[in-house]
Amino acid sequence: MINITIDETNISVEEGTTLLEVAKLLGFTIPTLCHMDGLSSYGACRLCVVQIGEESNAKLVSSCTYPAMEGLKIKTNSSRVNRARRMILELLLASCPQSKVIQDLALEYNVNQHCFKQEYEDCILCGLCVRICEEQMMAKAIGFRGRGEERSIGTPFDIKSDVCRFCGGCMYVCPACQISGTYMELEKGVFGS
């Protein structure tokens, strides 16, 4: 077992437990966007940041991927943490202002404006759709493609996937596009043509 302190509360947890899991166990609320129970953690959105260490050695880490380590002191709600979350939400709001999930999170953190170029993306590259397709549906119909600004999600070679079973899982978990699809729409191909 590993002993850590989270928001002044001492707790012993099993090795391999993430900071997000510990926080949840204790009832501390940490916002998440690219994390979903039952899927592997990916650490894409950084919204789940927490502060570890103290004073000049303190740093921000994503709690959904960071494992508990002996003696670690964690703050889930410091001013530095909240500043970082607000900045991330400003970026997300600039990128996907139409997302209800992002709007709700922004509201929670009093973010109602941003100083970034407004886009209307339908993907924040959180990878939830890729992971649910691979890990829950065992299909691997979609995946990440390209690098940097060219990075996107889709089927290999943009061809309609022959392993997609039209389960709709990808649409269900997406926090950005919020498509409410029908079987017919899925059959036409959300990804690929």
Ligand code: FES
């Ligand atoms: S929820 Fe942890 S990085 Fe997105």
